[in-house]
Amino acid sequence: MTETDRPEIGSTVDASGVQTNYLEAGTGAPVVLIHGSGPGVTAYANWRLVMPALAGRFRVLAPDMAGFGFSERPEKADYGLDLWTEQVVGFLDALSIDRAHVVGNSFGGAIALRLAAQHGDRVGKLVLMGSMGVDFPITEGLERVWGYEPSFENMRGVLDVFAHDRALVPDELAEVRYRASMQPGFQESFAAMFPAPRQRWVEAMRTPDEQIRALPHKTLIVHGREDKVIPVDNSLELMRLVDNGDLHVFAHCGHWVQIERSADFNRLVGDFLADDAA
Numbered sequence: 001m002t003e004t005d006r007p008e009i010g011s012t013v014d015a016s017g018v019q020t021n022y023l024e025a026g027t028g029a030p031v032v033l034i035h036g037s038g039p040g041v042t043a044y045a046n047w048r049l050v051m052p053a054l055a056g057r058f059r060v061l062a063p064d065m066a067g068f069g070f071s072e073r074p075e076k077a078d079y080g081l082d083l084w085t086e087q088v089v090g091f092l093d094a095l096s097i098d099r100a101h102v103v104g105n106s107f108g109g110a111i112a113l114r115l116a117a118q119h120g121d122r123v124g125k126l127v128l129m130g131s132m133g134v135d136f137p138i139t140e141g142l143e144r145v146w147g148y149e150p151s152f153e154n155m156r157g158v159l160d161v162f163a164h165d166r167a168l169v170p171d172e173l174a175e176v177r178y179r180a181s182m183q184p185g186f187q188e189s190f191a192a193m194f195p196a197p198r199q200r201w202v203e204a205m206r207t208p209d210e211q212i213r214a215l216p217h218k219t220l221i222v223h224g225r226e227d228k229v230i231p232v233d234n235s236l237e238l239m240r241l242v243d244n245g246d247l248h249v250f251a252h253c254g255h256w257v258q259i260e261r262s263a264d265f266n267r268l269v270g271d272f273l274a275d276d277a278a
Contacts, residue, residue, distance in 0.1 A: 008044035009070050015063070016090025018083075021070035022063040023047075026055030029124070030100040031273060032088065033062040034108030035069075036130075039148040039158060039190055040181030042069035046105060050258050053266035057274055061100070063091050065111070067189040079193045080204060085114045092122055101273050103127040105258065106230055110205040117211040126219040127269055130230045130255050132205045133212070134237050138198055141228035141255070146194035146201070150187050152178045164226040164254035212241040219245040220272045224253030224260065 010023040023043055031054060035046035043062035054060045064071035065084050077083065088111060092100060101124040104112030109131025116123045141161035148158055155178040159169035181187055194201045219242045223235040232249060239247040248268060253260045 007048070008042040013091065013094040015088070015094055016086045018066045018074060018087050018090070019072040020063050020066070020087065020091055020094075022061055022091070023051065024062075025051050025060050026058055028058045029273070030095075030097050031058045031060050032091070032100045032102050033060065034088065034102065034104040034111050035062070035065065036105045037068070037107035037193070038145055038162070038177075039150075039155070040177045040179075040183075040186060042180070044069075045177070045180070046108075047258065049262040050103075050266060050269075053262075054270055054273075057270055058101070061091075061095070063088070065108075067193060073185050073189045077189075077192075079189075081110065081114045084111045085118060088115050089119055089122065098122070099124050101125045101127070103129065103269065104131060105129045106255065107132055107205065109133055110207070113207045113212065113215075116215050116217055117207050120215070120217070123217055125273055126215075126217045127222065127272065128219065128235070128238060129222040129257055129265075130224060130227055131221070131234060131238060132202065132230060133207050134209070134234055134241070135206055136202060136231055136234055138202050139229060139231060142202070142230065143198060145229060146198050147196065148181070148190070150178065150181055155181065161228045162255045163260060164224065164252055165260065168256070168260060209241055212238070213243065215242055215244075217244060218272075220269065221245050221247045222257055222265065222268070223247070223249050224255060224257045225249050225251050226253060227255045229255040 033047045047062045051060050102112045109128040110133040113133040156174040163169045221235045223232045250261045258265050
């Protein structure tokens with residue numbers, strides 16, 4: 001198999017000095033999808049059910065963030081919000097996009113918040129799904145995700161905390177994600193990002209409350225009620241902080257709203273982004 005046969009590998013641009021792999025589909029207003037921070041994650045793994053649905057209405061762009069997927073793993077990189085936020089700005093610049101709607105999942109939500117706070121003119125509407133970005137005591141689920149050590153059994157355990165319905169994460173998926181996490185460089189960069197003690201990385205991913213309160217952007221906040229990785233209270237807090245923020249909580253749903261409730265998520269987000277009055 002060649003790299004061109006792999007759906008997770010798309011085009012590459014230099015985004016603020018980071019060679020960035022990204023996927024693209026559709027035409028129209030640009031929408032940037034920012035993935036989460038699970039082991040072996042790629043933009044494709046995170047957004048494979050979302051991109052085809054939104055591509056009928058928007059130009060959808062999904063980059064692999066620095067240190068993840070098939071983007072560059074810069075030597076001695078200082079992984080953190082500053083690096084990832086500037087990568088998104090550079091990504092928009094490289095594609096000559098002045099302004100885009102931004103959808104952030106979990107860790108990606110923290111990046112989206114920081115982007116909106118520091119480069120508000122580059123962001124249209126904002127969608128935050130199971131988002132970090134505010135203070136919370138680290139959950140057992142997030143400890144398991146960030147503390148992942150490569151093995152099939154450990155990946156099985158990670159996937160079990162992501163999805164509310166275990167049927168959505170069969171052993172076959174665990175095997176695929178385990179193999180993905182073992183690709184050259186993947187685990188090395190992942191292990192360097194969130195070493196113990198990990199509460200400090202929760203705090204490092206936050207945007208100050210006063211900056212969140214100042215955001216003028218129309219914002220859709222989405223969460224799964226049974227999320228074991230990022231507590232639903234995060235989204236309740238974001239709803240209180242974001243002046244133009246609406247909250248939608250999905251029942252019988254864990255951290256993978258875009259997979260567990262994909263049709264509902266795609267319809268909700270698509271309508272929100274398309275509605276001029278939203």
